[in-house]
Amino acid sequence: EPEVTQTPSHQVTQMGQEVILRCVPISNHLYFYWYRQILGQKVEFLVSFYNNEISEKSEIFDDQFSVERPDGSNFTLKIRSTKLEDSAMYFCASSAEDGSSYNEQFFGPGTRLTVL
Amino acid sequence: AQSVAQPEDQVNVAEGNPLTVKCTYSVSGNPYLFWYVQYPNRGLQFLLKYITGDNLVKGSYGFEAEFNKSQTSFHLKKPSALVSDSALYFCAVSHDNYGQNFVFGPGTRLSVLP
Numbered sequence: 001e002p003e004v005t006q007t008p009s010h011q012v013t014q015m016g017q018e019v020i021l022r023c024v025p026i027s028n029h030l031y032f033y034w035y036r037q038i039l040g041q042k043v044e045f046l047v048s049f050y051n052n053e054i055s056e057k058s059e060i061f062d063d064q065f066s067v068e069r070p071d072g073s074n075f076t077l078k079i080r081s082t083k084l085e086d087s088a089m090y091f092c093a094s095s096a097e098d099g100s101s102y103n104e105q106f107f108g109p110g111t112r113l114t115v116l
Numbered sequence: 117a118q119s120v121a122q123p124e125d126q127v128n129v130a131e132g133n134p135l136t137v138k139c140t141y142s143v144s145g146n147p148y149l150f151w152y153v154q155y156p157n158r159g160l161q162f163l164l165k166y167i168t169g170d171n172l173v174k175g176s177y178g179f180e181a182e183f184n185k186s187q188t189s190f191h192l193k194k195p196s197a198l199v200s201d202s203a204l205y206f207c208a209v210s211h212d213n214y215g216q217n218f219v220f221g222p223g224t225r226l227s228v229l230p
Binding site: 004006035041042043044045048056058091093101102104105106107108109110 | 148150152157158159160161162165167206208210211212217218219220221222223
């Protein structure tokens with residue numbers, strides 16, 4: 001069964017450093033998402049991406065964040081200058097090509113980001 | 117704005133007994149409702165969804181959920197719990213007016229005791 005994959009599984013970085021989290025969505029999906037889950041809190045939407053541009057973003061997704069689809073398979077989340085409060089589990093997800101709100105999103109296993 | 121509540125942080129049930137994990141939502145208009153499960157060190161796995169039609173939807177691993185519009189609820193149920201069902205369960209809502217943004221509840225930890 002096809003699945004979303006994410007690398008690395010755990011990233012440790014110093015405050016102020018840039019990090020790039022990588023995701024490989026399911027191959028025939030065209031809508032991609034990033035969510036985060038701070039330890040002990042709920043899963044929060046960050047951004048959705050379609051046709052090489054952001055389609056929606058939350059207030060969490062400020063200028064420190066960016067997303068990119070650098071090639072035909074990868075989808076990345078970059079945090080330019082990490083803060084302590086960026087420590088969280090980051091989930092990538094993808095959904096079927098029509099992007100309807102009723103399509104289930106398929107989630108990767110997550111990348112745990114720890115900012116020291 | 118959309119919101120989801122899961123009133124119980126923790127649900128304990130004995131193996132073989134029926135289980136219910138509760139979810140209520142708030143959204144203007146007709147919602148799309150989802151249940152996901154998260155096992156340790158794993159991503160969220162889709163269980164089932166309600167879009168329209170029959171209020172009782174069946175999903176993976178014997179789970180089902182009932183949409184109740186008057187009570188704005190979408191409780192997850194299973195007739196006979198297994199120890200392997202122990203995990204974190206998330207309810208989520210989306211709506212055409214809010215695009216692909218899923219709003220998740222805070223999660224309910226289910227423990228099935230042998």
